[in-house]
Amino acid sequence: MTDIPRRTAVRTAKLARLPLGAAGRAAAGWGRRLVGGERDEISAQIMQRSAEELFAVLGELKGGAMKFGQALSVFEAAVPEEFAKPFRESLVKLQTSAPPMRFSEVSRVLAEQFGRGWVTRFVEFDETPAASASIGQVHRAVWKGRGGAPDRVVAVKVQYPGADEALRSDLRQLSRMSRLLQPLAPGLEIKPLIAELRQRMEEELDYRDEADNQRAFAAAYDGDEQVRIPKVVASAPKAIVTEWVSGRKLSDVIADGTQEERNTAAALLAEFHYSAPARVGLLHADPHPGNFQMADDGRLLVVDFGAVARLPDGLPRALADMTKLALEDRPQELITLMRQEGFVLPQTPVTGEEALAFLAPFTEPLRTEVFRFNRRWLQSQAERIGDLRSPQFHTGREFNLPPQHLLVHRVTLGTLGVLCQLDADVALRAIVQRWQPWIFED
Structure with missing residues (x-):
């Protein structure tokens, strides 16, 4: 599109507002404290306005900016409670909503993807989007049955024009600003999150890849009593048609x-x-709550398969073996394995006992039959690892995350974050034992 350079410049300017605005509000807050304002009240006011601006800018820009906001929403439970409420409200909005594109643009994209007669494939097509997300929006429609097949209610996801360039531009800009953006999300590591998003963004831009992923999930969970995956009806590079599902948002x-x-x-x-x-x-690699719903029949509805981790041999055995050694309190064997697998680099002075302590967030929920996941627990873990005075902070700086484990690690942390948002009692030990039984074998 001819106006992409101009639009990119506008997006960059809007993103630049975020850290500058936060810095300005922080300076004003310090000024008010000097004249006797209450510290906690002023901090809460600053974070409230920062959160509101974060949602306004990221939601307006869609693309990589909104994708970044959605990723942050998964880790909202780790944010200290005094800052959490405004971020919770603002980031949750990013999970399923963004300003829609005009139907004339929708029609043009569908004509490019399915031909000029695309409308004849449908009995009905709702021009008002049912949901908007980072790189596309969803419309409810009725797909015309052919050859005696019945008509079907479907979801039509259409990619925003220029989404590819917007995604790349946003993530480049966010990466440059990662240190300035850090105050907008206290307790979270911004730079590694943006780097990981940049690495996997390309696979989300071709909806044919997403369709293939979704077909694989739908086939594996067909008839499952706990999980329902909508089947794919048709797909193209920038549009995908799937069965319509609806339930209570997570x-x-x-x-x-x-x-x-x-x-x-x-x-x-x-x-x-x-x-x-x-x-x-x-592995479904986009675990923010906007991708899950609870169906009336009690099943979990799962959507959006643009980002996946390819694990043909299942979850990495090395991670399971590390978990087993940690659970069995075998520090020397644990540190040896971590060095062999590249989690601890040669000559790095990390002891087995330090590794055991650092891995506590992953092993503690497996040491009991039922574990209560909540924000307080996750915040304590984040503080333990993020506090400059904590031994685990210095231990964490000595660890290395091998590239082949990066996505699995982030998705597992994200899933734990959502469990903590749910404030739920979970028999996680039994679930892990069902799918990785060797962890608990003698």
């Missing part, structure tokens, strides 16, 4: 679900996370 369960509802949702999400690599050879 964000709504997080906000006002009963304890039983939250426990059920958390158990289904954990089961899906640990079972998919073994059943499909793939």
